[in-house]
Amino acid sequence: MKNIIIRTVIFLFAGMLISCTKTEKTTALRKNIEDAVFASGYVEKDEEYLISAKISGNIINIPVSEGDQVSKNSLIATIENTIQTDQLKDAEAVYSQSRTNTSGSSPQLLQIRSQIDQAQHQVEQDRINFQRYKELRVKNSVSQLDFEKAQLQYQSSQNSLISLQKNYQDTKNMLELAEKRSAIQVDQQNDILKDYSIRSQGKGEVLTVFKKNGELVKQGENIIKIGNGDFKLRLYVSEDDIAKIKTGQKAAVRLNTYPNDTFPATIVKILPAFDETEQSYIVEAKFDKLPKAVFSGTQLQANIETAKRKNVLVIPTSYISKGKFVILENGEQRQITTGSKDSEWTEILSGISENDVLLKPKN
Structure with missing residues (x-):
């Protein structure tokens, strides 16, 4: 420094x-x-x-x-970003697929929806069958065992439907979460890619x-x-x-x-x-x-x-000898007290007056 x-x-x-x-x-x-x-x-x-x-x-x-x-x-400035660009494309592909999975054309949801439709149809059939056996049992036209079988079948189909409906909602929630996560990943990859393109914070001169x-x-x-x-x-x-x-x-x-x-x-x-x-x-x-x-x-x-x-009383600095003495016209060397000074001028605080004639030191 x-x-x-x-x-x-x-x-x-x-x-x-x-x-x-x-x-x-x-x-x-x-x-x-x-x-x-x-x-x-x-x-x-x-x-x-x-x-x-x-x-x-x-x-x-x-x-x-x-x-x-x-x-x-x-x-x-721009920094080489081929690898990061590829990573962004991969993230965008995952996001695109995740959006498809949460849409009405989602293969996973369509499959479960089809199973639910079948289960609803089965529930309706089992309900009708159970109702018929119930009426027959009142007339003692069917055995208690056959009635209980119809009842259990109806309850089983109802439970299957509930399970499928829950599976549908769980799958939908999972796919929506995956979509959100993939969207966040795209944003993150975009933010990283921006770091490869360096921009000014404000106007100014380079x-x-x-x-x-x-x-x-x-x-x-x-x-x-x-x-x-x-x-x-x-x-x-x-x-x-x-x-x-x-x-x-x-x-x-x-x-x-x-x-x-x-x-x-x-x-x-x-x-x-x-x-x-x-x-x-x-x-x-x-x-x-x-x-x-x-x-x-x-x-x-x-x-x-x-x-x-x-x-302020001043004299030329060159007239000062040994930092604190001046020479009078009669040859007397007198001690002075100085204040501010530079290479040309020095302030005199005491020791001489305007009436004193000074000689310049030879050395």
Whole structure:
């Protein structure tokens, strides 16, 4: 991971310090300054997401290229799906047969229905026979044994009919359940087949294509990155400086693609958690006005304005010796207390005044 240098810098907005280049002398002046925090980072789309493979296989088609605009549910890539297509066809064949088995032309139900018709006819015959024997028994024209035989036959045919009717309903329920299960299997196979056709979640721009046609992709591997919306700046700020950052603060941004230009931006979000990977806090900013051409991933440096102070005493940093001494015009070396500083200017808290003339150290 790249090292991120973060420091506090000072911007001077008033006139130049009084100095004499020839004699290497200067005096301290009171000026209005801005305190700023330095941060590095990069440009990214407001909404970026990665599309990964849900299954493993060979990619047979990637119809988009980097820079293409895509709409929601656009086809992004296709993975070879011959085996899955065959499995879907098998499931559809089973479902088709199961629908036939629950229809009026079901062979199993027709067979049981025929048996029920025969059983109903037998019940009716046995009922008539039983009724006749019953009347004859009253007249004592048949024996008790013959009467009981007719009675048992009638009861037996009734039980057979009930059994067949129950068998019919059980078989129908079983076939309907099989139809539902086969329908679910078709839906499941269809859902799996959809995973072989990878589609975008929403509209946006194709930022990166990680794979090529014919390449093997494993489940979970990224295939494409898509971005949508405006550009935002992702900035890394150190632990020492994060407390100084507030939303609404202004930042001066320099992009690596425009090394000689500075673009104004505004802090819009401060992420609450410390990023262990970057060893920094993450701050997001938005351009006040977009550059003519912006590219996701562009590296940048930013100075975030944290405070404005008036009438601050400053001297050139080059006039400071050993970090805390200055040389007066009479040759005296005097210790000073400093505040904010950068490579050009240093704030003086105590030790000298505007009346003191300073000599630039020779080393």
